[in-house]
Amino acid sequence: MTRQNKLYIFSFLTIIFLSSCSKTIQEDNLSYPTLNPTRLDTNTNDWKFILLTKTGDINCPAPMDVNSNLYPIEIKKIKDxxxxxxxxxxxxxxxxxxxSILRWNEIMRELVAKNNLPPYQNPDGSYPIPNSNNPFAYPTFPFATPPYAARAYAYLSASQYxxxxxxxxxxxxxRKKFPFETDSQIRSSFKNNYISSFPCEDAVIAGVSLEIMKLLFPADFETINTKVLEHKKAxxxxxxxTESDWEASMQLGKEVASKFISRAKTDGAGTAGGNAxxxxxxxxxxxxxxxxxxxSQESPPRPPMLPLFGKVQPFLFPTSAIAANLRPSPPPSVHSDQFKKELEEILQFSGNLTRDQERIANFWADGIRTYTPPGHWNHIASEDYVQMNLSExxxxxxxxxxxxxxxxxxxxAWDAKYYYFNPRPMQMDTRIKTCLGLPNFPAFISGHSTFSGAAAQILGYLNPTKKDHYNEMAKEASDSRLYGCIHYRSDCEVGLVVGKKIGNYAIERAKSDGAE
Amino acid sequence: MKNKLVLTKLSFFGILFVLCSSINAQTEFDGLFMSKNIFCVGTTAETSSFNRYWESEFNRDNANLGTVQYKALSVMGNYGLSDRLNVIFSIPYIHSNTTAGNLASQNGIQDASLWVKFQALDKKFLNGNIQIIGLGGYSFPASNYNPDFMPLSIGRGSHNITARFLLDYEENNWYMTVSGAYIYRSNITLDRNTYYTDRMIYSNQVEIPNQYHYNTRFGYRNDQFIADIYHEYTNTLGGFDIPKNGMPFPSNEMDFQRLGFYAKIETPVSGLSFLVNGYTVFRGKNMGQLSGIQFGAFYIFGSTSN
Structure with missing residues (x-):
């Protein structure tokens, strides 16, 4: 073989090899099965409201009758x-x-991740504050911090419910018939069609989600609206x-959303940033x-994150329960031996992690440009519920x-953080370096641990077969902050305990909401 | 006999900065070959840093990083399978740190690489000599480092396959070498199972965009001495931009151009040579404005007579 031929063959083989390496990624959430509920929950109308007081507060005119002269036009649109x-x-x-609960939850997680970026400083070293009245200007509104995100997920889910x-x-x-029931030429692609095609629960969910998301992520209106149109088309x-049923059902959702929006505007979150x-x-x-x-260990120093978020109106208990039952005892004094011991533990982790500890810290990092720890628990719950074939x-x-x-x-957690206002480990010993971004707010109690304790508790109640698994995950999430060298052991352990207490309030509600 | 002497020297100096050398040793970017059965091995030490970087195209500093510094210690070698076919390997150990802020330093063995360098053409042309050279390279992470901690991660974490085409022209010891490469970069695996690029992705796999890489150098070389200046351009084929005040990510569209100089000189000790290589990035996107300098020592095993 001549040298030239060898070169040709070498080039040829290289090209074949390179072109055979597909880099397409299998995205976990794009292969979820079609929803096919094992239990229809047709008595949903008897469940207990979260915010509304009576159904009659929401107006819902009768839909177009299937015998109407206009109905065939609606059917034709579907056929087209x-x-x-x-x-x-x-x-x-x-x-x-x-x-649709799953998908709108995912969309919310995406909006959170996209907007989870701290503003860049002004030339004078101060920081601009995102403004909901001017959401498109830099810094775009909002900065989706973990508390902001937790509140966003709660308003979305509660209003959908x-x-x-x-x-x-x-x-x-x-009790309106579905289009595929009235015309045999129409194919049905969904398995969760029951009781009545009106109101269409997908459109109700789309309507409520659109309004809540517009309130919380106004700069992303275009994206949200596109999702509504895609949902409708699907x-x-x-x-x-039918199209008219979709629009009327969306209107119902929007009306429910307006009740939650009124609550959101007065729940205290708007002023949680405080002032100098x-x-x-x-x-x-x-x-x-x-x-x-x-x-603040940031440079230039950044104002603390949402110091008054602890004053926001909770969903599961009155504000008075925080001081009475939920605010933990003080963390170890910085002058105590216990504090020195806990600081020393973090110094030992600093720069000395095993690869597995580093993996755990990274898996639960949930820092900027992520869906935050509350989003992580939404992700965990969703993956399980996809397997469980729940009704909407x-x-x-x-x-x-x-x-x-x-x-x-x-x-x-934010109440405790600002009630005690205690320093992060790195502030107390500058030899401590972190493998995570350093959160810009006080340490005690760990937000990750509180979120995870609360989530594991309620998820374990809702799906007892995975109770131990959820608790193990919560413990790992809590430990991840020690490995990350951004929390003391007290922050994490007390956070888990407090979180579980909050989870118990959710369990109490679950026991009496009529859905058991 | 000569080999024995070399081995004695080796054990004396340990594994550190000594090994064999040759003015003929080389790299992915030059038109030089080791002769048949000659093995050259060496060590380089490199330090590089940046205190400004491009966030997308916005050039900024960051008081939470101060200066980002990298130190690398590499072992590399080049063996002549024939006068026209060489294999080259290298393996670096890297340490990274910042001078300010909270982020922990990283260190470890980065990516091992193996190259095959083949001279396809070598003939008189005009008043000089022209060569056409093809190179194929493969590199892979030689340790389980975390690629998701940029800018301190010691590497991207991908397995890379490179095909490089190189043209070298020499006349009266002056030379110009131009090469272009296509770098296929494999997907990488993160410790987390979601991430946001310009959208949310639910996977622990990240698609690392491929790259074009161009290198142009101009210089002088003889048996004792090589010196050149070079320009290098790395063009990443896809990827996304770092958002305002965001963190860098392995699949960013990292484009940059740098200028550098390179010199290598034979010492009076037969077979021993030293190199120096300095560079500075002058344009970039989603990249640190990196400047660095590298020193190396090389030694040759085997006869240099042919």
Whole structure:
């Protein structure tokens, strides 16, 4: 063989090899099966509201009758869509077929991750504050911090849950046939069509989600609206819903959302950032107790994250329960032997992690540009519920219980953080370096641990077969903050205990919400 | 006899900065070959740092990082299977740290690489000599380092396959070498199971975009001495931009150009040579504005007479 031939063959083989290396990634959430509930939960209309007081508060006019002269036009629209299905339409049907509570929860997680970026400093070293009245200007609104995210997931899930109760009430009144039942030429792609095609629960969920997301992520309106249109197209293409029913059902969802939006506007989150004199007060209070106050380790120093989030109105218990039952005893004094021991433990972890400890720290890091720890627990819950074939109402109930617990965990953890205002390990010993981003707020109690304790408790109640598994995950999430060298052991252990107490409030609600 | 002497020297100096050398030793970027059965091995020490970086195209500093520093100690070698076919390997140990802020330093063995260098053409051309050379390379992480801790991660974590085409022209000891490479980079695995690029992805796998890489050098070489200046351009084929005040990620679209100089000189000790290589990145995107300097010592096993 000549040298030239060898070169040709070498080049040829190289090209074959390179072109055979497909790099397409299998995304876990794109292969979820079509929702096919084992239990229909047709009594959802009897479940207990979270915020609404009575179904009659939400108006829902009768839908177009299937015998109406206009109904054939509605049917034709569905047939036209079905006759012109592209492969991307089919992907939409598959995507939304896995469940609309699931998908809107995922969309919320994505909005959180996208907006979870701390603002860049001003030239004078101060930091600009995102402004909800001018959401597109830098820094875009919001900075989706873990408390902000916890609250976003809670409002989304709770409003979806109340909206489905209303929807099921009207389903039983109207009992409208599904398009595929009235016309045999219409194909049905979904398996969760029951009781009545109106109100369409997907449209109700889309309507409520659109309004809640617009409130919390106004700069992402375009994305959210596109998702609504895709959802609508999928549901019509799937033969479940006429266009007029979709629009009317969305309207129902929007009305429910408006009740939650009223609550959100007065729940205290809007003023949770505090101001310079409050920040100074927190410092002085800690000094007056003889402790070392927390100081921002960022450069330039950044104001503490949401110091008044502990004052936000919880979902599962009255605000008074925080001081009475949930606020933990003080952390070890910085002058105590216990504190020195715990600081020494973190110094030992610093720079000395095993690869497995590092893996655990990374797996639970949930830092900037992620869905945050509450989002991580939504992800964990969703992956399990996909396997469990829950009805949409039960999906919404489980997610609402989880996310109310997570939001309330954020409130209680943030209350403790700013009540005690104690320093992070790195502030007390500058030899300590972290393998995670350093959170810009006080240490005690660990947010991760509080979130995880609360989540594991309610998830273990809702799915007892995985109770131990959830508890192990919560412990690992809690430990990950020690490995990350950003928390003391007390922060983590007390956080888990407090979190479980909050989870118990969710369990109490679950026992009496009519869905057992 | 000569080999024995070399081995004695080796054990004397230990594994550190000594080994064999040759003005003929080389790299992925030059038009030089080891003769048949000659084995050259050496060590380089490199230090590089940046205190400004491009967040997308926004050039900034960051008081939470201060200066990001990397130190590398590498062992590399080149063996002549024939006068026209060489194999080259290298394996670096890297330490990274910042001078400010909270982030922990990282260290470990980075990516081992293996190259095959083949001279396809070597003939008189105009008043000089022209060579066409093909190179194929493979590199892989030689330790289980964490690629998801940029900018301190010691590597990207991908397995890379490189095909490089190199053209070298020499006339009266002056030379110009131009090469271009396509680098296939494999997906990597993170410790977490979701991440956000310009959208949310639910997987622990990350698609690392492939790259084009261009190197142009101009210099002078004889049996005792090589010196050149070079320009290098790395173009990442895809990937996303670091958002404002965001963290870098392994699948960012990292593009950069750097200028450098390279010199290698034979010492009076037969077979022993030293090299120096300095560079600075002057344009970039999603990259540190890195400058660095590298020193090396090489030694030759086997006869240099042919």
């Amino acid at each position: 869509i079905q006759a012109n299905l592209s492969s991307s339409d089919q992907n939409l049907i598959n995507y939304w077929g896995s469940g 109340d909206a489905l109760i209303v929807a099921y009430h009207y389903k039983k009144i109207y 549901r019509m293409a799937g033969g479940s819903c 004199s409050l920040w100074k007060n927190l410092e002085q209070t800690a000094v007056s107790r003889g402790e070392t106050p927390w100081i 109402p039960r999906w919404s109930r489980n997610m609402a219980l989880l996310n109310m617990a997570l939001m309330d965990a954020a409130i209680v």
